[in-house]
Amino acid sequence: MIVTVILFVFGTIIGSFLNVVGLRWNAKNFGGRSRCPSCGKTLRWYELAPVLSFVFLRARCARCKNRISWQYPAIEILTGLIFATVPYIYLPVFCLYIIILIYDFRHKIIPDSLVYSSVILALVFGSRDVIAGLILFSFFAAIWLLSSGRAIGFGDAKLGLSIGLLLGTAAGFSAIILAFWLGAASGILYMIFSPKNITMKSEMPFAPFLVLGAWLALIFNLDLLHVSLF
Ligand SMILES: [Zn+2]
Structure with a gap:
């Protein structure tokens, strides 16, 4: 049980990384730190926690208050679930x-x-x-x-x-x-x-x-x- 929880949490962290890769794939600015798509401000550490940031910031950017896409937590949760359920070899x-x-x-x-x-x-x-x-x-x-x-x-x-x-x-x-x-x-x-x-x-x-x-x-x-x- 505890292993499943750890795998889920680890999966949400990987999911937050995959979000960035998926959104920036084939884009010019592939590297660099994560920014708010609306105001362009670099995100601070507490704005980067998978799922939790989305919940605690109530789906809004901490500075410009624009809505954050539901895609971020959705992908993080999906990746967490996949990591918790799929055999390692398939990950x-x-x-x-x-x-x-x-x-x-x-x-x-x-x-x-x-x-x-x-x-x-x-x-x-x-x-x-x-x-x-x-x-x-x-x-x-x-x-x-x-x-x-x-x-x-x-x-x-x-x-x-x-x-x-x-x-x-x-x-x-x-x-x-x-x-x-x-x-x-x-x-x-x-x-x-x-x-x-x-x-x-x-x-x-x-x-x-x-x-x-x-x-x-x-x-x-x-x-x-x-x-x-x-
Ligand atoms: Zn913003």
């Missing part, structure tokens, strides 16, 4: 997945450098199930081709390859099914609760759902298609 790949999630959420595209690195790490630390990787890649590549790139991006196919290599057929296929369920549920909620009239045409990043699906399929050892029976 390097999941750190990359979280950066991909952040980047795709913001820019609606998955950088090749990140997804290919995750493919290599999945080959080193994962199930090394090449067949599963190729099936998931082909599945997404087919959707990409048939929809002329409108339904999903080609980056999702590369991420599918990575997830297949990492998790193998049973959990890998389950991750994809979960991703579609989560995506559909979020799409419906988004349409109901969004202030403006937004149709399904507005592009929705899919990598966040793939990453969440991969996490859940792994920790619950899912086999939604009963692949292991064959």
Whole structure:
């Protein structure tokens, strides 16, 4: 129990670092200390504590009082949960997945450098199930081709390859099914609760759902298609 708590806290610290990497990836000012995006002031130590700063500062910058994005604590908590539940060997790949999630959420595209690195790490630390990787890649590549790139991006196919290599057929296929369920549920909620009239045409990043699906399929050892029976 205490180990799980320590892993969670450690994960939130890593998550706060991954937030910075994900937000600054491919940006010119990659280095340097963290600043408030509104007033540009360098953040002080007590403004940098994962999750806690957000809660104690009531989601506002201590100086300019502008709202701090909910993305920061959300990613920190997610990373904490992943660190507390995922076997250690998978953590390097999941750190990359979280950066991909952040980047795709913001820019609606998955950088090749990140997804290919995750493919290599999945080959080193994962199930090394090449067949599963190729099936998931082909599945997404087919959707990409048939929809002329409108339904999903080609980056999702590369991420599918990575997830297949990492998790193998049973959990890998389950991750994809979960991703579609989560995506559909979020799409419906988004349409109901969004202030403006937004149709399904507005592009929705899919990598966040793939990453969440991969996490859940792994920790619950899912086999939604009963692949292991064959
Ligand atoms: Zn500020």
